[in-house]
Amino acid sequence: MYEKYDVVIIGAGAAGMMSAIECGKRGRKTLLIDHAKKIGEKIRISGGGRCNFTNLNTSPIKYISKNPSFIISALNQYNQEDFIDLVKKYKIKYHEKKLGQLFCDNSAQEIIDMLLNECKLANVVLKIDTKVIEVSYKDKIFITRDNSKTYLSSSLIVATGGLSVPKIGASKFGYDLAKQFNLNVIDTVPALVPLTFNEKILNKCKLLAGVSANAIISLKKTLFEEGMLFTHRGLSGPSILQISSYWKEGESLNINLCPEKNIFNFLLDKRNTSPKQNINSIINSFLAKRLANIICEENQIAGNIGGLSNKNIKKLSDSINNWIVEPIGTEGYKTAEVTLGGVNTDELSSKTMMCKKHPGLFFIGEVVDITGHLGGYNFQWAWSSGFVAGQHA
Ligand SMILES: Cc1cc2nc3c(=O)[nH]c(=O)nc-3n(C[C@H](O)[C@H](O)[C@H](O)COP(=O)(O)OP(=O)(O)OC[C@H]3O[C@@H](n4cnc5c(N)ncnc54)[C@H](O)[C@@H]3O)c2cc1C
Structure with missing residues (x-):
């Protein structure tokens, strides 16, 4: 028995x-x-x-x-x-x-x-x-x-x-x-799960699917510096998985797509030293080409760096060093x-x-x-x- x-x-x-x-x-x-x-x-x-x-x-x-x-x-x-x-x-x-x-x-x-x-x-x-x-x-x-x-x-x-x-x-x-x-x-x-996003961010992710960046992702005092990946379903990669364990509904993440550079200072310097250089190719020198294109497009910025106002340089640098995104959820236990x-x-x-x-x-x-x-x-x-x-x- x-x-x-x-x-x-x-x-x-x-x-x-x-x-x-x-x-x-x-x-x-x-x-x-x-x-x-x-x-x-x-x-x-x-x-x-x-x-x-x-x-x-x-x-x-x-x-x-x-x-x-x-x-x-x-x-x-x-x-x-x-x-x-x-x-x-x-x-x-x-x-x-x-x-x-x-x-x-x-x-x-x-x-x-x-x-x-x-x-x-x-x-x-x-x-x-x-x-x-x-x-x-x-x-x-x-x-x-x-x-x-x-x-x-x-x-x-x-x-x-x-x-x-x-x-x-x-x-x-x-x-x-x-x-x-x-x-x-x-x-x-x-936890350790891909995050999901609203349609606007999702569309951007879809256009960038396959592009990766070494990013710092932070939420309040917690931050991770590891790879981040754009996918057809949103954002993934080690740094997103790590921060997902801390994220709660309604909170925004701060993403730094180029942690090694203070983009604002870098662009100001470039405007002084190389005013005729094309802004898109400057951004492309440190970010993947597709990502550089989309960031310039969404900020409606084109042409030579010499023509950029401080305000536009700030807008551009924020979307690289300080991209704020609010996830709408996670992919759940399935992944x-x-x-x-x-x-x-x-x-x-x-x-x-x-x-x-x-x-x-x-x-x-x-x-x-x-x-x-x-x-x-x-x-x-x-x-x-x-x-x-x-x-x-
Ligand atoms: C895709 C993936 C990749 C991962 N990669 C890593 C990694 O590389 N490094 C790392 O550190 N962690 C990784 N993890 C996490 C890691 O696998 C888990 O934290 C770890 O396996 C937990 O061990 P555990 O023994 O507590 O549970 P589990 O390994 O989940 O084992 C639980 C066992 O209990 C059994 N069980 C459940 N209910 C019952 C029941 N009612 N009756 C009988 N049996 C039952 C299950 O079949 C299972 O075999 C990964 C997880 C996933 C999903």
Whole structure:
């Protein structure tokens, strides 16, 4: 009738696998369950198929949470160097792409295979294509049911991830379970997601689809300097994804399309030194041609720089150094990389990831209200929180 385990883990993604490995290593009889037909789908599709598995610059300031210092303990127990050591042990080749982001040279599948092998070595029992339909708790035992079986365990780890990309297994199961156990769940919102815009901006984006710029995008005191991409659907690229995690409806973004130049001063100088130079070709010397054309067109500016008034130079420089845009929304969970919000960290011990109210119940990974910036930080949170729960479940 029943299968008995020390630990049952729901969700065999990055966090779930890491916690299973650590529980198994401690000799705990561990069951890892996932409703997906394939293991680690998010790892497989991550980083364009090469998995940006951690970041050399991992630190608490790279995370968003109601309580940003919650992550300190998990990072102290298991950090980027610890995961890099594991990757090295498996001789997986990797490289730093930029800004401390570490990617596999070959394929994300190598990370999945490494984790699966570690699970095997730790005697973890893995059940895929198995949907958990109910969890209850009686006499200090968690009772987890799937369609055909019941599993009893003294510890239960919930690692069901966030809501992004539902077609590869994302579910709200973990949030519902937290509510069932009377835990506070902070409202969830798609993050690291392309933003959408009104028709006027969208038309401009369509004309510029494929053009990229190294931009600084800022919102109040938060700013990111990374690539920005014009697409048929709006604005995308790393800097837009990063700021999307901070953006709220009604707020405007400030986009600097040429951070390395103070365009106003540069154009004033040009007007003095080369008055006969064509304004369009001046702008084109530091911005992509199509972008330069559109900026001149929308400001109705043409001809030689010598003929430009201070007012027009200011207008032109503002639309390059200080372009204000107000998004109307986001593309939502369909294309979001992560989910903001989740199980309130006030409910959990930062040292163990166990619920303060319910001994034996753990929440780890993206289902918790910890969200990393783009760049390998989200996987590092999954590894760190998984490791920590694995020492205590
Ligand atoms: C396109 C894309 C690219 C990304 N690239 C990167 C990157 O390069 N670097 C980075 O750091 N982060 C990246 N991320 C984010 C990263 O993938 C997640 O933050 C991370 O996978 C979270 O790990 P997790 O184990 O908490 O959840 P997940 O990896 O989502 O795992 C949750 C698991 O739980 C299972 N599950 C859910 N509900 C149930 C249920 N009821 N019963 C049984 N099983 C269930 C799911 O099938 C899934 O396997 C990317 C995300 C996306 C969508």
